[in-house]
Structure formats: C-alpha cells, structure tokens
Amino acid sequence: MEPAQLTAALMSTINTTRIILQYMQHQDLQNQARRRRQRWRRQSGHESDEDMDTDFSKSTGHRNLAILVAMGQVPDVERRVWARETSTDWWDRIVLQVWDDSQWLQNFRMRKGTFMELCDLLSPALKRQNTRMRAALTVEKRVAIALWKLATPDSYQLVGNQFGVGKSTVGAAVIQVANAITQVLLRKLVTLGNVQAIVDGFAAMGFPNCGGAIDGTHIPILVPEHQGTEYINRKGYFSMVLQALVDHKGRFTNINVGWPGRVHDARIFRNTTLFKGLQQGTYFPDQKITVGDVEMPIVILGDPAYPLMPWLMKPYTGSLDRSQELFNYRLSKCRMVVECAFARLKARWRSLLTRLDISQTNIPIVITACCVLHNLCESKGEMFMAGWEAEANRLASDYAQPDTRAIRTAQQGALRIREALKTSFMTGQGAMV
Template identity: 70%
Template sequence: MRKATFMGLCAELAPTLRRRDTRLRAALPVEKRVAIAIWKLATPDSYRSVANQFGVGKSTVGMVLMQVCTAINRTLLRRTVTLGNVQDIVDGFAQMGFPNCGGAIDGTHIPILSPPHLASEYVNRKGYFSVVLQALVDHRGRFTDIYSGWPGKVHDARIFRNSALFRKLRAWTFFPDRKITVGDIEMPIVILGDPAYPLMPWLMKPYSGKLDRSKDRFNYRLSQCRMTVECAFSCLKGRWRCLYGKLDLGESSISAVISACCTLHNICEGKGETFSEEWTSKVQRLEAEFA
C-alpha cells in the first residue's frame, strides 16, 4: 500500500494501539506496530525473519501481530466489510450480464499447521490442513460478508447453512425488498453460487446435466459474474501471502488474522492500490507445494 494509505490506517488504529513508555523501556510507536503486522501478513516470512527486519524480539512480532489484527477487527471490520450501495452492486452485475444480483459467494481454503485436537477434521479434499473462508463479494471484488474458521473437511453447503448470512437471506433481511419481473416471474435480489450450494429463491446456481441453448447461456452469464469471487480470493492471497504460508497460530487467532486480511483487502481496493500479477504467480507456486 502507498504511504498515505498506511498513515491513514495508523491514524484509525492509534487510539487502540498506542501504549505508554515505562521506566524499563520505550513503547513501540503505532507506525512501527502497524508496519510489523502488515509485513508479517504480506509475506510468508517466519517470526524470526520479521523480528530481524524490524529490530525487535521474536515474541514481540507475535504479540504485535495479534494486537493489530484485533484492533483492525474492532475498529474497521464492520464499516469496511459491509454491503454498501446495493443499487450500485445490482447495476454492476447487470452490466456483467446477470439481472438483480447482489453478490457472488464461494469458499476458499486457508492452509494451517496441524492442530493439536481433531486434526483429521481439518484435512481437506486436497490433502492438507486448512480452515475455510466463506465470502460474499460485490461486482468490484470487495468483500461484503465473511465467515471463517470451519475445518477444511466440512462441505461448503454445511458452512453456508450455519452462517449468519444464510439466516439473514432466508429471513429476507440482508438485501432491501427490490423485485423485478422477468417474463411473468417476480425475481428478488439474488446471490450466485457454484453447484455445491443449495438452490434457493434468493440463491442461483448453474444448471447441471444436459443443457439446451438457453440453459447454457444462463450458465455462461452466471459463471461470468461468479468469477468476481474467484478473483477476490486471488487478490486476497496475492496481497496477504501469510494466507498461503501455513498460518502458525492458535486456533482462536486464525479467524482474527483472516478477518483482518479481508478488511485490509477492502481498504486497499477502495483506495485504488495497485496489484501486481507477479503476486498471483507467487501464490500459485505456494499453492502447488500443497498438492
């Protein structure tokens, strides 16, 4: 991120992160705390490597990382990972080919070290330990709802049915009541998912089996719009590569770090920060190591 974005982030977090000097030592400045956390999140470096980079102790890096992630989640998460202007989102997806769409949903696996309890539950279908991040994104690839922490063995549909997003959508409270008429059918605002998700009045998924021309066209348009969530995950992991470095954290801390990365992703996207395609290729190389 650019310096202006970094300093703005420090200003937002300063009231929570600022510490007083003691007789024994001077407190780390807020800017250094945030820089240590950003560096650890943006690289798959070890705690020792980050400690050497900033001239602090290894344990200090771990402590500062969780302090900053907790501050981000308390201060920025709810107003950054939010629905925003629904009409803009609907118009954006309409331009991409799907009418009255409010978002695209999917899950992605975040590699972790083997947990001490029930480790077999965390082994996903690709054979490595992970937790699942479920996310709903808008037409620009920004997260509007996130839910993380379930073991990698659990199916996406089960995670979805246990999420707050599912309950809000089922109660018709997540989106405003804006229906359009398609043919002779009233269509509410819907979200788009892959075949793993259940078909609902407010959740569209692709047709399966033998397809005629109209069903094939429907699947193509749905796929075009659903690519936004795949691209969002690619950018998230490309910018915050700790998410592909086997998170070496306690179970209770993993979700906090994932949520902080999603919040920082939205901040960077909102500020127009550049994204290098080299980062994506590095993530693909890291991903290949888990195969």
C-alpha cells in the same frame, strides 16, 4: 507483635543468617584456593601482588553485595533496560524517510499515505505506554511489522531481524494489529454498502437483480491442537474455511471465518447469519423484478456446492442444451468476481497461502483482518502489482483448493426463476452479455 508474627520473623532471620554464613564459608574456601594459585603464579613470575590484591578486592565486593541481597538490602543502583538492543535505523531512517510509494506498495501492499491513515484509525486501540523496563513500539512500527509479516511467507525471526526486534515481538504485533483491525474497521469496511450500485454493476456484467457472488476458500493451517481430523480437507491438508460474499468490484460484503476444512460449503452457509437474513428476506431490500411471468428477488450467485434457492442461483449440471449453457456462461462470468477477490486477497497477504503459524484461536482473527485490509486497499485504489499473482500461484501450488461435492437441493420456486432467466437470456430479453 503477635506470637505467630514474632515466630515467623525469627525464623526468617535465622534462615537468612544461615544462608549468609554458608555463602561466606563457601567464598572463604574459594578465596583460599585463589590465594594459593596466585601465590604459586607470583613465585613463578606470572602475576604481581597488585593483580592479586585487585582480584581479592573484587571477590570481597561481590561477597558483600551478595550478603546485602540476601538480607533484602539491595543497594540503590541505576536500573538498565534488560531487553537486547537492536538496530532500528532501517525503519527510522530508510523506510520512513527515503522509501517512495512504489517501495511502500511492494512491501506493505499500500502507499505510505494509506498506511498512515490506517495507523491513525488504529492508534486508539494500539497505543502503548513506555515502562521502566522497555520503550513501547510506536503504532506505526507495530502496524508495519504486522503488515510485513502478513504480506510475506517470511518467518518471525526474519521479520524481527528486518525491524530490529525479537521474533516474539513480531508475533505479538501481528495479533495486536489483527485484533485492532477487527474491532475498529470490520463493520466499517466489510459491509453491504450501496445495494443499487451493486445490482447495477452485476446487471452490466450480464446478470439482473444480483446482489453478490458467494464462495469458500481454504486457508492452510498447522496441525490443530484439538479435533485435528475435522480440519483435514479433501486434498489431505489441514485448513480453515473462509466463506465470503463479494460485490461486483470484488470487495467483501459479508464474511464467515473459522469452520474446519472438512465441513462442506453448504453446511457452513446454512449456519451463517447471511443465510438467515436471505431466507427471511431481510438482508437485501425488498426489490423484485419480473422475468417472464415470474417474480424474482435480489439474488446471489453460487457454484454447484450451494443449494438452489429463490434468492440463490447456481449453474445447471449434467448434459446441457444451448440455453442452459448460455445461462451458465452468464452466471459464471459474474461469479468469477469472488474467485478473483480470493486470488487478490491471497496475493496481497501471502501468509494465507502457507500454513498460518499462529494459534488456532487467533487464526480467524488474522484471516478477518486480511479481508478488511483487502477492502481497504481496493477502496483506496491501491495498485495490484505485476508479479504478485505469479508468486501467489507458486506458493498456492503446495495447497491446491479441494473440489467441493455438488448438491442437488432445489426449491420449486427457485427452479421456476432459473428457467425464466434461462429463457430470457436465450430470447434476448434479459441483460446483454
């Protein structure tokens, strides 16, 4: 053994011996005091010799165990799971075995069949191994905890009590499931899909050659750790913006999440891949129609906060004549699908209506996961239950959506397309209302 190693070993032995001697001296003093108390109690008729001997043997046993620990010779005893045991009967015996589809829909926002299909899709990303310290939650239970938390404004503690787990487990489940949904399902479910079906759907609603409607909505959040003032919107609360393009059925086809609430919708839009694709003519197929004497590509519809572009139609503002009012009516009727989509999204996943109590870096992931779940529910035909909207409106009243300043940016070609559409609607040559 090297001299340095020998010195270290000797010092370790000396330190261990000193600790043991100090502990034994402390225990001896305690035992002496205990004997005096017990002798007095016995003489007074309060305690027997047998009680005193039992207490003494216990204290000696504890001392011997402490000495073994100090010497690094821990006895081989059975290790027990350290986590607090809680009841899971409600989940195992009631929810999984007794609840019908209406109860699943009310509490998890989807029927049991859809829930199990979701779990199968997420299983490769969520499956965990048991350890010697604790048994891993099943994929089904982890997904159920996350959906329950997203669907309610309940605290982590309340959700944990419901499922028989700790509140930290609830928080971990929400982030794990949201990450898995984003990684596995985002590109599959939030996608453009059949463009011709979308165009036909909007045409039936009154607007020709339309590929979607765009808008932004503010999600309340806690005070951010950094750059807090950037997140204060025009209504005075902290928020993060979700900007989305939806199809004629109110399903998200493109989303952008994470911009601070103070940022204008037009600025967010100009910094998205959606804007670049539309500007370059690569997002939609090159499918043009002729309106009057003007060629019109596939367009999207926005409110006055967006720029008027050849591929983005927005309403007229100011004093309007009859033809402009008719144009605005047609556009508004079709653009309502995005507002309805946001309303259904938040009514299903009510955690988006109150301040999201998660870290700033995880908020976009959770919002994205809710959008994916919205599309899943819509594509599976999951019922939107009576009462959800009223409850959502009650919760949303504390965080009203801020008004967005209108902008007057317009390209000359876009003005010509809008004028041609206005004329065609007025003369009855456009799509019927």
